[in-house]
Amino acid sequence: MQNAVASPEQSNGEIDLLALLGALIDHKWIIVACTGLFAVVGIAYALLTTPVYVANAVIQIEEKSSGIGSLLGESDLLSSTSPAVTEIELLKSRSVIGQAVDNLKLTVVAEPKLFPVIGAFVQRRFNPSPDAAVAEPLFGLDSYAWGGEQIDVFQLEVPQHYVGEPLTLQANGNGGFTLLDDTGARLLSGSVGEAVNTDGFKLQIAELVARPGTEFLLTKGNHLSTVIAYQEAIGASEKGRDSGILSLSLESEDAQQAMRTLDEVSRLYVRQNVERKSAEAQQSLEFLQDQLPQVRRDLERAEEALNAYQASAGSVDISIETQSYLSQVVELETAISELRLRQEELQRRFTADHPSYQALMSQIAQQEERRNRILNRVGELPDTQQELLRLARDVQVSTEIYTQMLNKSQELDVMRAGTVGNVRIIDDAAVDTTKPVKPKKALIVVLATLLGGMLGVAIALLKHAMNRGIESPEVIEQLGLPVYASVPLSKDQEVMERSFKGKSSHRQSSHLLANTNPADLAIEALRSLRTSLHFAMMEAKNNVLMISGPSPGVGKSFVSANLAAIVAQTGQRVMLVDGDMRKGYVHKLLGANPDKGLSSVLVNSHTLAEVTHETEVEGLHLISRGQIPPNPSELLMHANFESLIKQLSETYDMVIIDTPPILAVTDAALVGRFAGTSLIVTRFGLNPAKEVEMTLQRFRNNGIEIKGAIFNAIEKKASAYGSYGYYQYEYKSDAS
Numbered sequence: 001m002q003n004a005v006a007s008p009e010q011s012n013g014e015i016d017l018l019a020l021l022g023a024l025i026d027h028k029w030i031i032v033a034c035t036g037l038f039a040v041v042g043i044a045y046a047l048l049t050t051p052v053y054v055a056n057a058v059i060q061i062e063e064k065s066s067g068i069g070s071l072l073g074e075s076d077l078l079s080s081t082s083p084a085v086t087e088i089e090l091l092k093s094r095s096v097i098g099q100a101v102d103n104l105k106l107t108v109v110a111e112p113k114l115f116p117v118i119g120a121f122v123q124r125r126f127n128p129s130p131d132a133a134v135a136e137p138l139f140g141l142d143s144y145a146w147g148g149e150q151i152d153v154f155q156l157e158v159p160q161h162y163v164g165e166p167l168t169l170q171a172n173g174n175g176g177f178t179l180l181d182d183t184g185a186r187l188l189s190g191s192v193g194e195a196v197n198t199d200g201f202k203l204q205i206a207e208l209v210a211r212p213g214t215e216f217l218l219t220k221g222n223h224l225s226t227v228i229a230y231q232e233a234i235g236a237s238e239k240g241r242d243s244g245i246l247s248l249s250l251e252s253e254d255a256q257q258a259m260r261t262l263d264e265v266s267r268l269y270v271r272q273n274v275e276r277k278s279a280e281a282q283q284s285l286e287f288l289q290d291q292l293p294q295v296r297r298d299l300e301r302a303e304e305a306l307n308a309y310q311a312s313a314g315s316v317d318i319s320i321e322t323q324s325y326l327s328q329v330v331e332l333e334t335a336i337s338e339l340r341l342r343q344e345e346l347q348r349r350f351t352a353d354h355p356s357y358q359a360l361m362s363q364i365a366q367q368e369e370r371r372n373r374i375l376n377r378v379g380e381l382p383d384t385q386q387e388l389l390r391l392a393r394d395v396q397v398s399t400e401i402y403t404q405m406l407n408k409s410q411e412l413d414v415m416r417a418g419t420v421g422n423v424r425i426i427d428d429a430a431v432d433t434t435k436p437v438k439p440k441k442a443l444i445v446v447l448a449t450l451l452g453g454m455l456g457v458a459i460a461l462l463k464h465a466m467n468r469g470i471e472s473p474e475v476i477e478q479l480g481l482p483v484y485a486s487v488p489l490s491k492d493q494e495v496m497e498r499s500f501k502g503k504s505s506h507r508q509s510s511h512l513l514a515n516t517n518p519a520d521l522a523i524e525a526l527r528s529l530r531t532s533l534h535f536a537m538m539e540a541k542n543n544v545l546m547i548s549g550p551s552p553g554v555g556k557s558f559v560s561a562n563l564a565a566i567v568a569q570t571g572q573r574v575m576l577v578d579g580d581m582r583k584g585y586v587h588k589l590l591g592a593n594p595d596k597g598l599s600s601v602l603v604n605s606h607t608l609a610e611v612t613h614e615t616e617v618e619g620l621h622l623i624s625r626g627q628i629p630p631n632p633s634e635l636l637m638h639a640n641f642e643s644l645i646k647q648l649s650e651t652y653d654m655v656i657i658d659t660p661p662i663l664a665v666t667d668a669a670l671v672g673r674f675a676g677t678s679l680i681v682t683r684f685g686l687n688p689a690k691e692v693e694m695t696l697q698r699f700r701n702n703g704i705e706i707k708g709a710i711f712n713a714i715e716k717k718a719s720a721y722g723s724y725g726y727y728q729y730e731y732k733s734d735a736s
Contacts, residue, residue: 023464024457031456038452042445048121051436054251055258057266058427061087061244084238084246087423091236091246091269098227100264104257107226110153112145113168113215123147134211142213143170150209151216155195157202158220166219169205173212179203234265245426251438255431262429273423291341292405299398305391332371333397338404339364469685470692473711476682479693484536484679484708485529489715490522493558511589513558514565515616526563529710530570533677536707537654540676544645544655547679547710548668550695551661552583554683555712560658561589568620572653575612577623579659579671581632584625586658590615597626601644602635608647621652636670645674662698663691672704680706684714 024031061083090096101107114120115138126135126147135147151169158167167187168180175192179201188203190196195204210216235249248266252258339360346357470476473483496511514523537543547563549556557580564576577598578586587594592613600606601623613622629635648655657675659668672678678699682692692709699706 020461020464024460027456027460027463030460030463031453034456034459035449035452038455039445039449041452042448045448046439046441046444048117049439050120050124050253052251052253052438053255053258053431053433054249054437055255055262055429055431056427057248057262057425057429058239059091059246059248059266059269060424060426061246062422062424084242084244088236088238088246090272091248091265092231092234094227094231096265096268096272097230097234098223099268100261101223101226101230103268104260104264105153106230106261107221107223108153108156109217109219109221110151110156110169111217112149112151112210113143113217115141115144115146119144119146123149133209134214137211142211143215145210145214145216148209149211149214149216150207151205152207153203153218154206155202155204156218156220157200159200162201163220163222164225166217169216169218171208171210171212171214171216175208177205177208179218230261234262248429250429255433259429259431266425266429270423270425277422291344292402295398295402295405299395299402302391302394302398305394309391328374329371330396330400332367332374334400334404336364336367336371337397337401339367341405467685468688468690470682470687470689470711471685475689476692476709476711479689479696481680481692481696481706482708483711484532485525486711486714487525487529487555487559488521489684489713490517490520492517492520493522497558511591512561512565512617514562514569523562523566526559526566529563530566532708537677542649542674542676543653544649544657544675545677545679546579546657546659546668546672546675547681548659548672548695549661549681549683550663550687550691552664554661554681554686556661556681557584557586557589557658559681559710559712560656561586564620564654564656565615565617567654567656568617572619573651574620575623575648575652575655576620577648577655577657578625579636579657579667581625581629581635581667582660582665584658584660586622587613587624590620590622592622592624594624595627597624599626599629599632599635601626602638602640603629604640608644633665633667633670636667641670642674662695666702669699669702669704672699672702677707678704679708679710681710681712683712686713 112123114123122135122138123146128134128148133148137144137146158165162181166182168182168184170178170180172178172189176189177191178189179187181187188196188198188201190203190205192205192208195202233250233252235247237247239245239247248262250258250262252261342360343357343364346354346360350357352358473486476483490513493513496513496516499511513520514526517523533545537545547556547560557578561576564574568574576586576590578584579598580586581599584594586592587597590613592615596606596611598611601608601611611623611626613624615622635641645655657671659671662668662680680692680695696706
């Protein structure tokens with residue numbers, strides 16, 4: 001037994017690009033259909049999808065105005081965080097977004113119930129008029145909204161277990177409505193403008209424009225979930241590094257709601273900024289006001305001590321040297337006192353490890369060191385001058401500090417009253433309704449078309465990869481089996497087969513392609529087979545030709561019937577026997593009656609003459625399958641069958657027996673014992689090489705030699721380049 005030999009592209013493992021290209025050409029209609037389908041779906045999606053608009057606003061962050069930091073000398077040099085980053089986080093904080101959600105009642109979602117897929121499309125294209133504020137329902141479906149419907153929910157409160165659950169509000173006419181749950185149970189009823197409170201449900205509708213029976217979907221969302229959703233939906237970014245310009249955006253299917261939401265968030269953010277600045281000034285003012293009385297008392301005590309000393313010591317004048325020391329000490333003491341005030345303020349805001357606090361303590365240490373050096377030199381003065389300098393220093397330092405703190409207190413009071421913040425709205429929210437940001441129609445159609453094309457190509461390549469059927473006669477010959485004929489696929493034969501399949505088994509007109517279209521390429525190929533058989537059967541033991549195949553549907557009956565007709569047209573007497581007593585339909589091809597046939601003569605219920613049918617082809621006789629017996633194989637093993645074959649072989653010039661497929665039943669092996677020549681029919685793209693190999697092995701196991709193969713129904717495929725053109729050329733050559 002010879003083993004199967006793989007095709008070249010299978011044997012070396014390389015990809016045959018021409019075969020792949022041919023497969024795409026062969027399945028071009030699949031690719032075109034997938035591409036067209038996806039393109040249509042893409043167009044439909046682009047047209048039917050509700051457009052999404054984007055609202056934009058612009059906010060400016062100005063340099064911080066002088067506040068407690070500048071008044072107390074605090075520097076921002078150590079800060080590395082961008083002000084825009086901080087302000088963006090403040091703008092998107094829950095305190096701002098949450099307040100906007102509350103003010104605009106964004107936890108309440110109320111929208112008309114739309115017909116699936118096309119409802120939104122129809123609603124968007126309705127233009128209300130004074131005579132028709134609401135669209136008439138399509139298809140009689142008055143529960144859906146078709147255009148012009150409006151609802152404004154002033155208040156909606158639901159029990160906790162109904163939060164997030166959709167409720168149905170049904171318009172009753174004359175401003176009335178009914179609220180239903182998801183099961184259709186009635187929850188409450190009321191009228192527009194009326195506050196209804198029932199079983200934990202609070203509902204007040206401010207406006208309702210709809211036909212009676214129209215339904216709306218109401219949902220009370222969770223507050224935190226709604227806030228988080230808007231935090232994610234609102235986009236905020238700085239235009240240019242350190243530009244101080246924030247760009248805000250919000251996408252929504254409702255352009256007006258997007259504008260209102262963005263405006264409200266901007267307004268609340270600006271107000272919060274003002275309140276934050278005002279609170280900072282108020283806090284600093286309270287700190288200074290707490291310190292002023294103590295500084296005032298220190299000043300009074302210092303003045304009293306100086307006056308008492310001068311009164312007890314008499315009139316004492318400060319020398320020039322003492323005056324110089326006094327000025328320096330007063331300057332340093334004043335600076336140290338101011339730094340101490342800043343220290344107390346920073347202690348309320350930062351820890352001792354903060355860089356700003358550490359820098360301040362370093363400054364205090366430096367000033368105290370300078371003061372101590374001067375005080376050491378003061379010790380060289382007379383005692384009266386030293387005491388006088390000390391008392392005068394206390395008075396002047398206290399006076400300087402008190403005056404500065406009083407001035408700063410007044411400045412902070414003015415600042416608190418006139419705080420405007422350091423952010424302002426440059427552009428209010430606006431939406432360009434002529435250019436929605438989604439869907440991008442052109443892009444969607446292009447991507448859908450490309451996806452469809454790629455899917456079509458993938459299907460085509462998958463079908464090509466999964467189709468292991470033989471598409472070249474060379475593969476059959478590599479199995480050691482000569483190909484006697486390659487028969488092109490006949491469109492006319494396909495049409496005829498569709499016309500007679502399923503019809504009654506009683507006598508009807510012939511469906512022989514050899515008669516209806518003798519110039520068909522398939523018939524010309526069978527003429528070549530007739531010539532080949534003439535020489536192949538010369539050395540056979542008899543003139544009996546058996547035609548079988550691996551599986552059903554390969555075209556055995558077509559080949560058998562038309563070959564018999566072609567041989568008979570040469571003047572020979574031919575007997576065509578339908579040996580498939582299970583599903584044979586040769587009688588349909590020749591328009592004969594199947595009731596009397598092979599099974600009848602084998603069981604001796606009819607004679608050979610009674611079961612022999614003449615056909616419209618002169619010299620061609622037919623024995624149909626007869627009544628379907630319960631034991632076809634046993635009948636073929638009976639001596640009656642051998643006797644019948646001998647009698648037919650002596651009477652006719654050629655006997656052609658059409659048999660069932662060998663891989664399905666054993667009938668062909670039984671018939672093959674009495675046939676001098678045996679051929680099998682394989683179909684283009686249907687039978688794999690392994691199946692043909694199994695067919696040959698099955699016949700060899702039964703001692704039957706297969707003379708050759710008939711390669712049937714060859715299609716003109718680009719992936720099987722070369723095959724079909726050869727037979728077409730051969731036909732033209734014969735005709736010339």
